[in-house]
Amino acid sequence: MRKHFSEHIERKAKEHSDFVFVTGDLGYNALEGVIGVMGDRFINGGVAEQNIVGMAAGMASTGMQVICYSIAPFIVYRCLEQVRNDVCFHKQPVYMVGNGGGYGYGIMGSSHHAIEDIAVLSPLPNMMCYIPAFIDDMHHCIDAMFARRGPAYLRLGLGKNMPDGYGLTDFGLAAKANPEARLTVLALGPVANNVFAALKEHPHRDKVEVFVINRMPMPVLPHEVSASIGRSGNILVIEEHVAIGGLASAVSLLTHENNLLVNRFQSLRAAGYPDGTYGSQAYHQQQSGLDEQNIAAVIHHYF
Amino acid sequence: MSFEVLQGKLRTRILELHHMANSGHIGCSLSCIDIMISILCAKNEGDTFILSKGHAATALYTILSELGEIPMEVMDTFYKNATTLPAHPAPLKYKAIPFATGSLGHGLPLATGIAKANKLKKNNHTSFVLMSDGETNEGTTWEAAHFAVANKLDNLLIVVDKNGLQGFGNTLEVLGDTAAAAVWTAIGFDVETCDGHHLKSLMETKAELLSRKNGKPKLIIANTIKGKGVDFMEGRLEWHYLPMGENLYQKAVEAVRSAYSIDSN
Incomplete structure (x- = not known):
């Protein structure tokens, strides 16, 4: 990039x-x-x-x-x-x-x-x-x-190209609304690449709606996102950032303030240095559960 | 109005504000009011002034009200709820206060940036900044100082209000003399020292330094006395903090009137 x-x-x-x-x-x-x-x-x-x-x-x-x-x-x-x-x-x-x-x-x-x-x-x-x-x-x-x-x-962060079917919005990127969605995923910044990689061959990819957020703070929940949550009832927030003060905190606050009915709210986030060891970006993502394989597994649990 | 009368008049106004508010930071304002007069009463269009030692806000407010930059009626709101004149200058309230300060070590980088911008724009404006000597403890002082030298910012003029006292001790005893002329000269500044309460000396030193287009940023080390003009406050650390009761206020005003030959009106 x-x-x-x-x-x-x-x-x-x-x-x-x-x-x-x-x-x-x-x-x-x-x-x-x-x-x-x-x-x-x-x-x-x-x-x-x-x-x-x-x-x-x-x-x-x-x-x-x-x-x-x-x-x-x-x-x-x-x-x-x-x-x-x-x-x-x-x-x-x-x-x-x-x-x-x-x-x-x-x-x-x-x-x-x-x-x-x-x-x-x-x-x-x-x-x-x-x-x-x-x-x-x-x-x-x-x-x-x-x-x-x-x-x-x-x-x-990383410099990759936007996936097909996604367009720019005033909060990040979104695809056409998916009425069949059973899971709403919000990914902050480049870690979205791992989400799209996880979904590429995923058996439930057609029932997952992904929003890429590229601006913070988030003073209001974008209407496309709240509509998706209304349809799916499930939220998975993914960010290469700690949960406190990040996207998960913001989405949690806004869903509560907007009285959105949520069955399950889950946050995958930077865990810091859980065992005190260091490595590549991919290594730290794996330690935090932000890698492609874990994201795919987490998504699988919703179905 | 003679400069001597102005020096006295602004001091009585500073005392009045602190008395009204029952607030401290009196000594700090009395220490640097003469420096401010020497800069703000002779500033050219386009020149900028930043008070880096924001705790001397009452000195800034009084001189700006004298110059018509702050309405007199607003001065009565100092230190009160809903004021635009808190104990340290607020952001975006008055054109003549381009930056809010209060945390030390911010004014010099800001003024250095303005000086650099003036160089890029190829104008002749001067960027003035008033710092305290204790403030030169801050690391940003040295980051900005080296940048100013490396970028040949001879349109930057720092005045250090060198009263020898800082928050909790004498500057010499806390970290040593971080405002020593030799240190700044060694870095590459064009340095002059003068009496920080003698207006003619301040103005002549300023003019002399700015006349030297030698690529060196300028520094006036202004030797001052904390609490200058009020005999019982002079050189005393406690007047960084203490407010005045009624009796001390009356004594302080009398001391200023006597020292600056102004009448009671």
Whole structure:
């Protein structure tokens, strides 16, 4: 997704003369093209994330739009107060771009993972988190982020293509409504790839309705989702993020507030480091039950 | 109005606000009000000012009301429920307060970003920021300082209100002198030191530094006295926190009137 991100940013740089890109000393073998297009509007702020975000708010206050780019955990956790006070309180168009959300950096270890980022950022005032699942909706998210011109976080993950039959919506992706659905699946961001892989040969795939969510917070339950829940009565939320403050928390709150009748509510989520060992992204997904095989097995239990 | 009278008048207003609110942070505002006068009363169109030591908000509010940026009737709401003037500046309320502050270490990165934007836009605006000396303990100070030097931001002017006291001790005893001229000079700043209560000195130092288009960001180390103008508050840590009772308020106002040769009207 990083390569496609860079290409899209190059196009944005040509469209918006007020757009500045600040990196926290990262982007080797990915952002060289962006440098070429942006010239002095591409800034390496050094290994100094708090200053980068504070400066970005200062630049944005003069009428600029600013991307702050780093590995996801570095641009979320260390500079949280700058994001809250300088960016969000002042509604500044500063876009934190975090590469490798979730367990994306795999064997690099826990310092490089971001499995609480949405919980941390999405409650902040005026903030919109974009969690694109595919290359196609990443482009859509970036365009929406620039059009909205407010505080934003873009969590980048794997770069795969959108499955057939799905279209972009204002909450993510959805297929044509399925009146036969007996299970409503909501997947946050790129882990949706595992859901589609699990369903590919699944005997009950025709009775499962999948919604890909790529924006948080979720202030209201999209009507397509609530209609699906009304039909199926079962909800399975899948996210490479802890349950607290993530999609499962939001959906649970909204289904209760909307008095939706739910037979079964289940959450598959990032489990952290349950036995204190480390590995690839796929390894951590497996430990959390977010892998294709477990998702297929969990879905099977609904039938 | 002479500058001396203005220095006294704004001090009595600061005292009045704190007395009305029964609130602390008096010494911090009296420490830096002269610095604010030297910047805000001579600011050019397009220049920006950020008060990084947000706990000196009453100094900012009084001078902005004097300059017509905050309506006088709003000043009466200071520290009260439903006010736009809380103890630390609020976001998005007044054009002359571009950023809410209160947590230390935010103002310099913000001002550095504005200075960088001004460079990219190739304008001649100056980005001013007022910091406390205790605040230079913050790591963001050094992140921003190095960025400013590396990016040749000679349109950034920091003034450090160096009163030698911070939240719970003398700056020298807490982390040492993180606002020492030698440190900032070594990094690559263009540094001058002056009396932070002497307006002519402050303004001349500012003009001199800004006239040097040498690619170096600017720093004025303004030597100040916490509680300046009220003899029993001067140089005393407790006046970071304490409110005044009626008797002390009257004494404080008398002290200011006497020190700045202003009458009781």
